[in-house]
Amino acid sequence: xxxxxxxxxxxxxACDWASIREYKEVTDFIMARNAKPDQINTxxxxxxxxxxxxxxxxxYAGTSDLTDVGIQKxxxxxxxxxxxxxxxxxxxxDESIRPxxxxxxxxKTKIPFEEVSLAQLQSSLIEITKSLKxxxxxxxxxxxxxxxxxxxxxxxxxxxxxxxxxxxxxxxFSATASRGNENxxxxxxxxxxxxxxxxxxIGLLLQEAKRVGTQAVELLDGEECPTEKLDLxxxxxxxxxxxxxxxxxxxxxxxxxxxxxxxxxxxFIGPQDFGTRQYGSDLLNVxxxxxxxxxxxxxxxxxxxxxxxxxxxxKEGVLLRGIGGIESQTRSKIxxxxxxxxxxxxxxxxxxxxxxxxxxxxxxxxxxxxxxxxGIIMYTNRSWSIDxxxxxxxxxxxxxKLIEDGKITKTLKNPNYRGVxxxxxxxxxxxxxxxxxxxxxxxxxxxxxxxxVIRVGHxxxxxxxxxxxxxxxx
Amino acid sequence: MENxxxxxxxxxxxxxxxxxxxxxxxSGEKTQFxxxxxxxxxxxxxxxxxxLSIAIQNDEKEYSYDFSLxxxxxxxxxxxxxxxxxxxxxxxxMAKATFFVPFKNxxxxxxxxxxxxxxxxxxxxxxxxxxxxxxxxxxxxxxVSYRGNINSLGQSHWFESESFSIxxxxxxxxxxxxxxxxxxxKFDLEAFKAILEESIRNLKHMEKDNKVxxxxxxxxxxxxxxxxxxxxxxxxxxxxxxxxxxGSSPLLPYKxxxxxxxxxxxxxxxxxxxxxxQFNEDGEVFTNxxxxxxxxxxxxxxxxxxxxxxxxxxxxxxxxxxxLRSPVIEPGDLxxxxxxxxxxxxxxxxxxxxxxxxxxxxxxxxxxxRFACFWVExxxxxxxxxxxxxxDTIYNFWGENLEQITVFSETALDSHTYSERSLxxxxxxxxxxxxxxxxx
Numbered sequence: 001x002x003x004x005x006x007x008x009x010x011x012x013x014a015c016d017w018a019s020i021r022e023y024k025e026v027t028d029f030i031m032a033r034n035a036k037p038d039q040i041n042t043x044x045x046x047x048x049x050x051x052x053x054x055x056x057x058x059x060y061a062g063t064s065d066l067t068d069v070g071i072q073k074x075x076x077x078x079x080x081x082x083x084x085x086x087x088x089x090x091x092x093x094d095e096s097i098r099p100x101x102x103x104x105x106x107x108k109t110k111i112p113f114e115e116v117s118l119a120q121l122q123s124s125l126i127e128i129t130k131s132l133k134x135x136x137x138x139x140x141x142x143x144x145x146x147x148x149x150x151x152x153x154x155x156x157x158x159x160x161x162x163x164x165x166x167x168x169x170x171x172x173f174s175a176t177a178s179r180g181n182e183n184x185x186x187x188x189x190x191x192x193x194x195x196x197x198x199x200x201x202i203g204l205l206l207q208e209a210k211r212v213g214t215q216a217v218e219l220l221d222g223e224e225c226p227t228e229k230l231d232l233x234x235x236x237x238x239x240x241x242x243x244x245x246x247x248x249x250x251x252x253x254x255x256x257x258x259x260x261x262x263x264x265x266x267x268f269i270g271p272q273d274f275g276t277r278q279y280g281s282d283l284l285n286v287x288x289x290x291x292x293x294x295x296x297x298x299x300x301x302x303x304x305x306x307x308x309x310x311x312x313x314x315k316e317g318v319l320l321r322g323i324g325g326i327e328s329q330t331r332s333k334i335x336x337x338x339x340x341x342x343x344x345x346x347x348x349x350x351x352x353x354x355x356x357x358x359x360x361x362x363x364x365x366x367x368x369x370x371x372x373x374x375g376i377i378m379y380t381n382r383s384w385s386i387d388x389x390x391x392x393x394x395x396x397x398x399x400x401k402l403i404e405d406g407k408i409t410k411t412l413k414n415p416n417y418r419g420v421x422x423x424x425x426x427x428x429x430x431x432x433x434x435x436x437x438x439x440x441x442x443x444x445x446x447x448x449x450x451x452x453v454i455r456v457g458h459x460x461x462x463x464x465x466x467x468x469x470x471x472x473x474x
Numbered sequence: 475m476e477n478x479x480x481x482x483x484x485x486x487x488x489x490x491x492x493x494x495x496x497x498x499x500x501s502g503e504k505t506q507f508x509x510x511x512x513x514x515x516x517x518x519x520x521x522x523x524x525x526l527s528i529a530i531q532n533d534e535k536e537y538s539y540d541f542s543l544x545x546x547x548x549x550x551x552x553x554x555x556x557x558x559x560x561x562x563x564x565x566x567x568m569a570k571a572t573f574f575v576p577f578k579n580x581x582x583x584x585x586x587x588x589x590x591x592x593x594x595x596x597x598x599x600x601x602x603x604x605x606x607x608x609x610x611x612x613x614x615x616x617x618v619s620y621r622g623n624i625n626s627l628g629q630s631h632w633f634e635s636e637s638f639s640i641x642x643x644x645x646x647x648x649x650x651x652x653x654x655x656x657x658x659x660k661f662d663l664e665a666f667k668a669i670l671e672e673s674i675r676n677l678k679h680m681e682k683d684n685k686v687x688x689x690x691x692x693x694x695x696x697x698x699x700x701x702x703x704x705x706x707x708x709x710x711x712x713x714x715x716x717x718x719x720x721g722s723s724p725l726l727p728y729k730x731x732x733x734x735x736x737x738x739x740x741x742x743x744x745x746x747x748x749x750x751x752q753f754n755e756d757g758e759v760f761t762n763x764x765x766x767x768x769x770x771x772x773x774x775x776x777x778x779x780x781x782x783x784x785x786x787x788x789x790x791x792x793x794x795x796x797x798l799r800s801p802v803i804e805p806g807d808l809x810x811x812x813x814x815x816x817x818x819x820x821x822x823x824x825x826x827x828x829x830x831x832x833x834x835x836x837x838x839x840x841x842x843x844r845f846a847c848f849w850v851e852x853x854x855x856x857x858x859x860x861x862x863x864x865x866d867t868i869y870n871f872w873g874e875n876l877e878q879i880t881v882f883s884e885t886a887l888d889s890h891t892y893s894e895r896s897l898x899x900x901x902x903x904x905x906x907x908x909x910x911x912x913x914x
Contacts, residue, residue, distance in 0.1 A: 033572075033584070036572040036574055037568070037569040037570075039536075040537055040564070040568060040574065040656055040838065041537065041538040041540070042537075042538070042539045042540070042560075043539075043540045044539070044540065044541040044542065045525075045541075045542050046541070046542045047542055057515065057516070059517075059518045059519075059520075060517065060518065060519040060520070060553060061519070061520040061522075062519065062520070062521045062523070063521075063522045063523070064522065064523045064542035064543060064544055064545070065522065065544045065545045066522060066544055066549075067544065067546050067549070070522075070544065070545065070546070070790075073522075074520070074522070077520040078518075078520060080518065080595070081506075081518045081594065081595055081598075081911050082518070084595035084596075084599070085515055085518065085595050085599060085602075087599070087602075088514055088515050088598065088599060088602040089509075089514060089515055090511055090512060090514035090515055090516045091488075091516070116569060117564070118564055118568070119567040119568045119569065120567075121565070122568070122569065123569075139720065139721050140720040140721055140722075141493075155713070176720060178721050181726070181727075181730045181731055183722070183726060184719070185722065185835075212852050249674040257511070258511050258512065258611055258645075259509070259511045259516050259611070260611075261611040261643060261645065261651070262611040262612040262641065262642060262643045262653070263613075263615065265827070265844075266649070284583065289659040299539075319765070344893070346519075346521045346523055346894075347519070348517050348519050350517075375813070379568060383829045383830050383831055383832045383834075384831070385828045385832070385840045385842070385863075386828060386842075387827065387828065387842055387843065387861055387863070388827050388828070388844055388861075389840040389842075389861075392842065392861065392863050392865060392914045394832065394834065394840050394865065394913070396832050396912065413832060416832065417914075418863070418913065418914050420914075425909065434749070446892065449507070449509050449612070449613035449641075449891070450507045450509075450519065450521075450613065450615070450891035450895075451891045451892040452892070453892055453893075472835050473836060473838075
């Protein structure tokens with residue numbers, strides 16, 4: 001950081017404010033297929049992003065040339081662009097949008113990645129694919145793990161100085177069963193957590209693999225999901241994506257401000273909705289929680305250097321806050337959260353979801369089932385799509401169970417549901433208790449121009465929705 | 475940049491041991507991105523990045539390490555030494571590759587598409603000035619991209635391309651929107667103005683109140699940009715031989731149930747578009763043109779060297795995903811002036827959004843209408859529509875429901891910029907389809 005401090009001292013007289021964010025990320029990817037080793041590879045991204053505030057506009061230049069000359073060149077490019085285009089700025093910022101915070105963060109881990117070799121991990125993945133193959137009808141079984149270490153160092157001309165180190169384990173496995181013309185795939189559900197290798201508990205994963213393989217075969221005999229309006233119970237491994245698409249994205253303040261209109265889209269939510277709009281039933285409590293230990297997007301500073309705090313976005317169904325960092329809050333005057341993040345050294349920060357969670361309720365899974373006359377439980381996402389205002393959605397799941405007269409009866413294949421965000425969350429009828437609450441996370445949330453894919457976390461209980469349109473396969 | 479790549483790859487190969495074979499792949503760019511909202515600059519970002527991948531084979535084991543090059547020779551050489559050290563330790567206890575494909579010499583090639591790019595600040599100011607009276611959101615991208623591939627067996631490929639693109643949408647006060655793009659290797663103000671004026675005219679057509687349609691089956695004209703979105707989704711597993719063997723391909727009904735596409739449907743992988751390097755990550759060079767569907771009949775699937783080894787096929791130099799990199803759907807005979815007349819009554823769909831397989835194994839795709847989409851009655855545009863969700867199979871809209879294909883096509887550059895600026899694109903005509911299925 002001393003080197004960057006010296007460079008910033010040089011830069012400070014030419015601009016109103018500047019920072020250097022160094023980002024290094026190393027990911028090991030390990031895979032096995034059909035009881036055999038597959039690929040092992042490593043990806044490392046390392047560079048700096050120089051931010052320059054000049055005449056109200058923040059300009060950015062990223063470089064993988066970490067020499068003083070390389071960073072100086074990046075600074076010159078960012079400054080030069082800001083000077084030459086200053087008449088056409090959208091925003092008029094000052095250095096208050098980059099608070100001078102100091103501190104450190106490190107993921108709490110029990111088993112560091114270094115304690116197990118990649119070859120050993122691959123051997124475990126091979127064992128998982130063996131467990132997936134419960135019968136000869138499993139024609140494809142695969143398993144992968146991704147171990148990521150990320151270090152971010154940030155320093156600015158107004159005294160910000162912080163570092164964060166993240167350790168992330170992502171994994172998934174799946175089995176495809178085939179009989180005649182019927183093919184069905186069941187997976188664990190892609191999940192990522194901020195943990196060490198304690199998250200890769202091979203004993204537990206082997207049990208789960210057996211369940212996944214068994215359910216893939218079970219689907220071959222499953223009945224087609226019916227087409228009608230029913231009670232729908234959604235398990236956390238599907239509901240997290242529903243939250244992501246129909247609560248997370250529409251509440252992003254940069255979308256509401258129109259930055260994202262040309263790519264991912266706008267939002268059905270407007271500035272006037274905050275503080276007044278009933279977003280869902282009064283059982284709906286949604287938080288932005290960057291401090292939940294082990295969730296994928298936990299941190300203490302966002303990439304604008306703003307301290308992270310837990311906040312309610314929706315409380316008892318009422319919309320309170322947007323998912324917008326300090327820049328969007330300044331522009332919109334809407335309360336937001338510390339969520340300005342960038343996916344790498346080569347992209348500027350923008351409003352991202354972080355950890356967006358539904359707070360648990362008080363209904364056990366058994367009580368939820370008992371209360372359903374006819375309904376369906378759906379598990380694990382396999383398809384997703386939503387419109388550019390985040391209203392009309394359609395989701396497909398891998399596996400479902402029929403509920404009749406308060407009891408789980410048959411297995412259903414090709415389960416799908418569709419709806420409109422606005423009415424869907426009003427139909428929330430039961431929120432599962434702590435025993436149904438699971439922490440999920442995805443490494444692949446895409447957004448922005450230029451495009452960025454980033455990690456997000458969602459901690460979710462099982463929930464029951466009334467009167468949802470469900471349907472089956474082609 | 476080619477010189478630096480030669481230098482750094484020569485060093486990498488000089489450090490290999492006699493029992494190792496090594497492939498060095500470069501992917502790099504010097505790009506300026508400018509993001510716009512309300513015809514003003516939201517964020518300007520300059521990116522200078524070089525990523526090198528070193529793939530090592532030894533004793534039928536393979537391991538690769540990708541990393542960011544600094545561009546400083548001494549520092550990059552030190553990093554390469556570190557990577558060799560890590561790789562050799564890791565490879566010691568690795569298992570032999572299951573379907574080992576040894577590197578080979580796939581020849582040499584060098585393509586350089588030079589452009590005449592304007593200074594990014596100047597271009598940005600022009601764009602703001604020309605759009606001062608409209609509400610524009612979008613992105614300007616300009617710069618040079620590099621791809622290189624050299625291996626220890628003598629293979630050597632280089633691809634370099636300079637270009638810019640302006641991908642934008644315009645908005646009315648009623649939140650109606652139209653989308654357009656303009657790009658190339660040299661900015662022409664008059665050409666840009668013409669496209670912008672057309673966008674402004676189209677936006678005026680959107681000012682009428684939306685017609686709200688109930689879900690159901692509608693006759694549709696899918697403009698080239700909408701067909702492009704469907705083709706993009708189809709490329710996600712649709713042309714992969716591996717996916718077909720592993721039970722996840724949308725062509726399973728074609729293979730197992732005799733479902734067919736229309737005899738009007740012709741799809742090729744066609745590198746004559748010149749948008750992307752013809753060599754894949756292993757340096758294998760794809761043929762200039764490969765038919766995928768001819769008159770609705772499947773001719774070829776994409777086969778990577780790895781799939782070829784696993785399932786005993788012949789590789790056709792596909793990439794590891796076995797996805798199309800330069801697809802072209804052949805045009806038909808429907809003239810531009812006859813589109814509305816032939817459509818008669820139905821939907822004119824300019825763009826589609828957020829497509830995904832809703833049931834990949836059955837070839838079913840869902841997505842939304844977006845931007846300028848209209849209700850047409852008796853060959854006349856009546857009103858813009860409120861957005862609709864479609865959910866239909868390729869065997870319907872590219873099969874028995876495909877009625878006519880336009881005589882003209884449009885080339886769409888791949889505008890994705892995840893990690894780095896993408897190369898490639900596709901070329902699609904428009905299509906008239908009956909009974910296109912809308913569900914929401």
